[in-house]
Amino acid sequence: MSRPTLDGSSDTPAGCVAARGVDGRPAHAAALRFYWGPMDCGKSTMALQMNYNHARQGRRGLVTTRIDRSLGPQVTTRIGLAHEAIEITDEVDLRALVRDAWADGVRVDYLICDEASFYSVQHVEQMAELVDSYDVDVYAFGLATDFRSCLFPAAQRLFELADSVARIQVEVLCWCGREGLLNARVAGGRVVREGEQVVIGDTVDTAEVRYQVLCRRHHRNGDLGPRITVDA
Ligand SMILES: [Zn+2]
Numbered sequence: 001m002s003r004p005t006l007d008g009s010s011d012t013p014a015g016c017v018a019a020r021g022v023d024g025r026p027a028h029a030a031a032l033r034f035y036w037g038p039m040d041c042g043k044s045t046m047a048l049q050m051n052y053n054h055a056r057q058g059r060r061g062l063v064t065t066r067i068d069r070s071l072g073p074q075v076t077t078r079i080g081l082a083h084e085a086i087e088i089t090d091e092v093d094l095r096a097l098v099r100d101a102w103a104d105g106v107r108v109d110y111l112i113c114d115e116a117s118f119y120s121v122q123h124v125e126q127m128a129e130l131v132d133s134y135d136v137d138v139y140a141f142g143l144a145t146d147f148r149s150c151l152f153p154a155a156q157r158l159f160e161l162a163d164s165v166a167r168i169q170v171e172v173l174c175w176c177g178r179e180g181l182l183n184a185r186v187a188g189g190r191v192v193r194e195g196e197q198v199v200i201g202d203t204v205d206t207a208e209v210r211y212q213v214l215c216r217r218h219h220r221n222g223d224l225g226p227r228i229t230v231d232a
Contacts, residue, residue, distance in 0.1 A: 028135065030130075030131045030132075030134075030135045030136055030137045030138075031131060031137055031138075031163040031164065032127055032128055032131045032137075032138045032140070032158075032161060032162045032163050033137075033138070033139050033140065033162060033163060033164045033165075033166070034116070034140045034141075034142070034155075034158040034159065034162040034164070034165045034166070035047075035139070035140070035141045035142075035165075035166050035167075035168050036117075036141075036142055036143065036144040036155065036158075036165070036166075036167060036168065037143075037144075037167055037168035037170070037172070038143065038172050038180055038181060038182065038183050038213045039143065039172075039183050039203055039211050039213055040078065040172050040180075040203055040213055041168050041170045041171075041172045041180075041213075042077075042078075042079075042168060042170040043114070043141040043142065043143075043168055044075050044076065044077040044078075044081075044114050044115075044141065045077040045078070045079055045081060046141065046168060046170075047063070047075060047112050047114045047139070047141045048063075048075060048077060048081050048083050048112075050112060050139055051063055051083065051112045054109070054110055059109040059110060060106065060107040060108060060109050060110075061108060061109055061110040061111060061112055062086060062097060062098070062101065062108055062110075062111050062112070063075055063083055063084070063085040063086070063111075063112045063114065064085055064086045064087075064088050064094070064097070064111060064112070064113050064114065065085040065086075065087065065088065065113075065114040065115050066087065066088045066089075066114075066115045066116075066118040066119055067115055067118050067198065067200065073085055073086065073087040075112075075114045085114065088113075088119055088123065090120055092123075093126060094111065094113075094123055094126040094127060094130060095126050095129060095130060095134070097111075098111070098130060098134060098136055108136055109136065109137065110136060110137035110138065110139065111127070111130065111136060111137070111138045111139070112139050112141070113127065113138060113139065113140040113141065113142075114141050114142070115141070115142055116140035116141060116142035116154060116155070116158065117142035117143045117144070117152035117154050117155040117158075118142070118152070118154070118198060119142075119154045120153075120154060121153050121154055121157045123154065124140075124154050124157040124158055124161060125157070125161075127140065127158075127161075128161045131163070140158055140162070142154070142155055142158075143155065143183065144159075145182060145183070146183070146197050146198075147183055147184060147185035147192065147193075147195075147197075147199075147211070148193060148194075149182045149216075149219060152197065172213045173213075174213065174214045174215035174218055174225075175214075175218070175224070175225030175226070176215060176217075176218060176225065178215035178217070178218075179215060180213035180214060180215060181213075181214075181215060181216055181219070182213070182214055182215075182216060182219040183211045183212075183213055183214075184211065184212045184213075184214050184219055184222070184224070185199065185201065185209060185210075185211055186209070186210050186211065186212050186224065187208070187209050187210075189224070190222070190224075191219075191222035191224065192209075205227075212224060
């Protein structure tokens with residue numbers, strides 16, 4: 001059984017049935033697409049919608065995630081959708097996931113990678129190889145920047161390698177009404193500027209460590225705005 005090599009110079013992997021065009025390239029050109037936006041902008045909702053749309057067309061895919069809010073192997077969304085997902089750890093090789101599925105007779109046309117900014121840079125390299133050598137579409141969803149407004153390493157690699165990059169168009173507003181762009185980490189009522197790049201928190205007010213989406217101006221000066229109380 002043929003297997004792709006790490007340098008991508010292999011023949012078509014087993015299970016890949018790409019039709020070839022006149023120039024020898026696959027008629028269906030797989031792509032690596034990165035959709036990014038701040039917290040609360042609906043990334044996971046869009047990821048599940050994308051999965052649904054492709055499944056309706058008879059395509060088969062795998063949904064993967066890392067450190068979802070639910071802390072279980074599923075993608076959950078703030079508007080109540082959920083879908084089981086494969087939890088990605090540093091040890092997981094995305095190419096092996098696809099090969100194993102194929103070996104089990106399960107077709108994989110695409111991957112939906114939620115929370116992709118928490119993946120490793122190696123995972124992003126594997127995504128590119130899945131597109132180029134396996135003809136598998138990869139749709140990655142994630143944050144671009146961390147609480148300090150610096151790119152996550154995986155997000156940076158996605159910006160560098162992806163065939164297309166799109167900012168998710170659901171606007172999240174800062175308390176001042178400007179477009180929310182950056183995630184502030186809030187602890188003890190103050191914006192935190194130092195610490196681990198990934199700390200689990202939520203955007204609900206009661207969380208010990210929480211995140212609040214701010215415009216650049218208010219992210220820079222750390223102004224969280226007036227406390228908003230929501231009637232239950
Ligand atoms: Zn603002």
